[in-house]
Amino acid sequence: MLFGSKSSKNIDEFKIAECISRFFELPIASVKSWIQVNKGAVKITLPFASKSLHDELIKQICLSAEDATLTISIDTQITSVPTKIAQIPNVKNVIAVASGKGGVGKSTTSINLAFALMAEGAKVGLLDADIYGPSIPIMLGNPTAKPSSKDNKKVEPISAHGIVASSIGYFVPAEDATVWRGPMASKALHQLINETAWPELDYLIVDMPPGTGDIQLTMAQQVPLSGAVVVTTPQDLALADAIKGIAMFNKVNIPVLGLVENMSYHLCSQCGHKEAIFSELGGDKLSEKFNLPLLGKLPLSIDIRQHADSGKPIQVSKPEHPLSEAYRQLARQTAKYCYLKSLQIA
Structure with a gap:
């Protein structure tokens, strides 16, 4: 999902992390690793399913960053909960x-x-x-x-x-x-x-x-x-x-x-x-x-x-x-x- 166009401004990753933390009601330390910034574009990789919230999250990040021109993409890579028993294949x-x-x-x-x-x-x-x-x-x-x-x-x-x-x-x-x-x-x-x-x-x-x-x-x-x-x-x-x-x-x-x-x-x-x-x-x-x-x-x-x-x-x-x-x-x-x-x- 993309929003806006590429921005030449400096991107405040901490502010983005704060916004994501508030949005999902999660500790800020757990969300910092989700954020990648490359050539003015922000990529967020979420570790759990929440597709219907992606558009609203992008809007909230742009508002928090006070930059509606940010390019933001959201991907999902769901993580596993470690267990003592061997995982079922796939x-x-x-x-x-x-x-x-x-x-x-x-x-x-x-x-x-x-x-x-x-x-x-x-x-x-x-x-x-x-x-x-x-x-x-x-x-x-x-x-x-x-x-x-x-x-x-x-x-x-x-x-x-x-x-x-x-x-x-x-x-x-x-x-x-x-x-x-x-x-x-x-x-x-x-x-x-x-x-x-x-x-x-x-x-x-x-x-x-x-x-x-x-x-x-x-x-x-x-x-x-x-x-x-x-x-x-x-x-x-x-x-x-x-x-x-x-x-x-x-x-x-x-x-x-x-x-x-x-x-x-x-x-x-x-x-x-x-x-x-x-x-x-x-x-x-x-x-x-x-x-x-x-x-x-x-x-x-x-x-x-x-x-x-x-x-x-x-x-x-x-x-x-x-x-x-x-x-x-x-x-x-x-x-x-x-x-x-x-x-x-x-």
Whole structure:
């Protein structure tokens, strides 16, 4: 992205760094290395997905530098969070989307987060880790798709709307129950992760099953997780289970990137009235208690549900919808805090 024309004036890199620091609410020390100045042109390389903010950032830098003629380009090179477990080939970051209990909208959040990250310029994959109740194939609109293999060693992920996905739902008929004990389910998950021929991905979003059982332990012990996003609703019952989920990730040394308060309020499809039917401020209280960022608040909306059921999530079917922007804001925050974890762990 370019703005203005080349300037012969001296460019104050510190002032640019200050502007970027304020814009993203990040320490100035972490942004200085993003800036390169060459022959009067400024190149900024961002380490996380935020494509929709690039134009506004350029404007803010020009205002801060008091020079509307600056030539500014913005590129993105997403960084990886270092982990003790070997990286999955071609995958930079694995982010688990989890909840302490079912019914809080975790899968809907996972799939819209994945598409929102793609909208922000990232290469994204989706892994359905819910072995007993896979829902991602339905939400992607391709429940009957069958994976293939080019080398008879690894399975090609299924493509849908620009992202790639893997799920046990593509291997087991929808009407069949997956009646497996914990070790068998964990083995199936291990195969889904390591025997899928993932292309180059900046983020692999993992839709976790609810709870704190075998699958969660398998993910923590065998998968190089960059971090986890915990989804809850504002009501006390969901918050109590979310606390258990946070405690589990802390015990297995997986960083929690932040919280998502889903069904924060009901959004009436007729008049737009907002009503906090599941209580309110639960996510804020949890955020304060555990010193975790509240990455986003999302409503209970018929639009979100209908588009997910139709196989075209709202981020895909209505990218200009205000609810799609809410998911993109969640994506930007998730990407930013994933980057911050890479600084803390490196």
